[in-house]
Amino acid sequence: xxxxxxxxxxxxxxxxxxxxxxxxxxxxxxxxxxxxxxxxxxxxxxxxxxxxxxxxxxxxxxxxxxxxxxxxxxxxxxxxxxxxxxxxxxxxxxxxxxxxxxxxxxxxxxxxxxxxxxxxxxxxxxxxxxxxxxxxxxxxxxxxxxxxxxxxxxxxxxxxxxxxxxxxxxxxxxxxxxxxxxxxxxxxxxxxxxxxxxxxxxxxxxxxxxxxxxxxxxxxxxxxxxxxxxxxxxxxxxxxxxxxxxxxxxxxxxxxxxxxxxxxxxxxxxxxxxxxxxxxxxxxxxxxxxxxxxxxxxxxxxxxxxxxxxxxxxxxxxxxxxxxxxxxxxxxxxxxxxxxxxxxxxxxxxxxxxxxxxxxxxxxxxxxxxxxxxxxxxxxxxxxxxxxxxxxxxxxxxxxxxxxxxxxxxxxxxxxxxxxxxxxxxxxxxxxxxxxxx
Numbered sequence: 001x002x003x004x005x006x007x008x009x010x011x012x013x014x015x016x017x018x019x020x021x022x023x024x025x026x027x028x029x030x031x032x033x034x035x036x037x038x039x040x041x042x043x044x045x046x047x048x049x050x051x052x053x054x055x056x057x058x059x060x061x062x063x064x065x066x067x068x069x070x071x072x073x074x075x076x077x078x079x080x081x082x083x084x085x086x087x088x089x090x091x092x093x094x095x096x097x098x099x100x101x102x103x104x105x106x107x108x109x110x111x112x113x114x115x116x117x118x119x120x121x122x123x124x125x126x127x128x129x130x131x132x133x134x135x136x137x138x139x140x141x142x143x144x145x146x147x148x149x150x151x152x153x154x155x156x157x158x159x160x161x162x163x164x165x166x167x168x169x170x171x172x173x174x175x176x177x178x179x180x181x182x183x184x185x186x187x188x189x190x191x192x193x194x195x196x197x198x199x200x201x202x203x204x205x206x207x208x209x210x211x212x213x214x215x216x217x218x219x220x221x222x223x224x225x226x227x228x229x230x231x232x233x234x235x236x237x238x239x240x241x242x243x244x245x246x247x248x249x250x251x252x253x254x255x256x257x258x259x260x261x262x263x264x265x266x267x268x269x270x271x272x273x274x275x276x277x278x279x280x281x282x283x284x285x286x287x288x289x290x291x292x293x294x295x296x297x298x299x300x301x302x303x304x305x306x307x308x309x310x311x312x313x314x315x316x317x318x319x320x321x322x323x324x325x326x327x328x329x330x331x332x333x334x335x336x337x338x339x340x341x342x343x344x345x346x347x348x349x350x351x352x353x354x355x356x357x358x359x360x361x362x363x364x365x366x367x368x369x370x371x372x373x374x375x376x377x378x379x380x381x382x383x384x385x386x387x388x389x390x391x392x393x394x395x396x397x398x399x400x401x402x403x404x405x406x407x408x409x410x411x412x413x414x415x416x417x418x419x420x421x422x423x424x425x426x427x428x429x430x431x432x433x434x435x436x437x438x
Contacts, residue, residue: 026124027123028123028126031121031122036062037060038062048104049094051097055097071092078091092106102130103128104130157254165184167190170254200223203221207251218237221236232257233258233261234256235255236254239252279333282347290345290357290407304398305413306367306396306414307354307411309393309396310329335377340370358370364431367431368429371397378393394418395429396429396432398431
């Protein structure tokens with residue numbers, strides 16, 4: 001069966017085939033036999049696995065064959081689970097032809113079978129989850145390191161007498177902080193000396209002001225200034241002890257310094273939100289941040305969204321190479337950072353497409369001025385002596401008009417304006433309104 005027939009078998013209408021070819025995910029039709037034979041894959045599928053259609057055909061179109069040899073047994077176990085309707089997705093690692101390690105995830109759905117031969121035939125959607133897996137492995141390594149450190153660390157045990165309001169810290173407290181480990185009138189003294197960060201006072205009170213449930217083991221994370229030279233993150237494990245009448249008499253536990261762990265996780269979280277090349281927010285991160293902002297924002301404010309697209313970027317890549325194209329994108333990212341304040345959101349949402357969300361309540365005229373200035377500054381970009389051409393951008397903008405809008409509505413309006421800017425000859429900007437004016 002040729003490729004066209006396979007497509008027609010998978011998609012009954014030609015317009016669906018066109019959609020499949022343009023999706024940013026891999027689309028496959030696959031038989032879950034011992035080889036996991038792929039009957040059809042769209043262009044993105046072959047990009048994801050790192051082989052072209054002919055090269056993959058030479059391997060009998062076997063998805064199993066490109067899975068890491070060490071993981072093939074586990075891969076087949078997961079395939080069997082899909083066949084038994086226990087799971088509907090499989091994560092696996094491959095080694096591409098260019099010796100690149102990739103982690104992929106495929107969601108599978110059984111197709112209606114007409115014959116016994118097609119009973120294990122599935123449609124599938126394939127995603128690249130490599131970035132997520134890299135971050136996940138980094139976190140696992142960090143967590144293991146923290147576990148080892150905690151075993152040899154200087155954790156501080158404590159016993160708090162609720163009736164006498166007296167705290168007794170273990171010997172490690174005096175050793176580390178050079179302070180008396182017994183504190184009378186603990187609640188008053190500890191808060192008065194600002195040993196607890198202002199934002200964490202409520203969490204502190206929940207532990208020591210009888211606001212926790214008796215005889216329940218739990219932990220609380222908050223910032224303490226035990227060394228009197230700045231706040232650090234601590235995790236307080238605490239258990240309330242009751243007397244025979246069920247009254248709370250003591251709180252015992254231990255204090256663990258988790259400052260390094262907390263800051264490292266914050267660093268990794270921030271890293272996962274950035275586009276690797278430009279160091280701007282990635283698509284998912286900027287969308288999440290805008291949605292969070294829209295929940296809190298007063299809709300009467302004139303916040304704005306700009307979509308920026310590099311003109312003729314494919315020609316730049318084709319004529320000067322992808323390394324040069326990457327350099328152009330990096331310079332554009334730098335220009336965007338210079339032109340927008342820290343409180344405004346700047347991200348890369350596609351290959352040569354950027355998004356800016358202006359939170360400074362600017363007027364439409366101010367947005368026009370920024371868009372025009374941006375176009376002018378991008379034209380002055382030079383990345384090498386060999387570059388004789390000119391970089392230009394098109395900008396589509398939408399300014400809130402006192403109504404409430406979702407992220408998707410703002411994006412569609414800005415995208416419509418971008419289309420008009422491109423239609424006007426590129427190196428232009430357009431502001432969306434009911435008629436989309438430039």
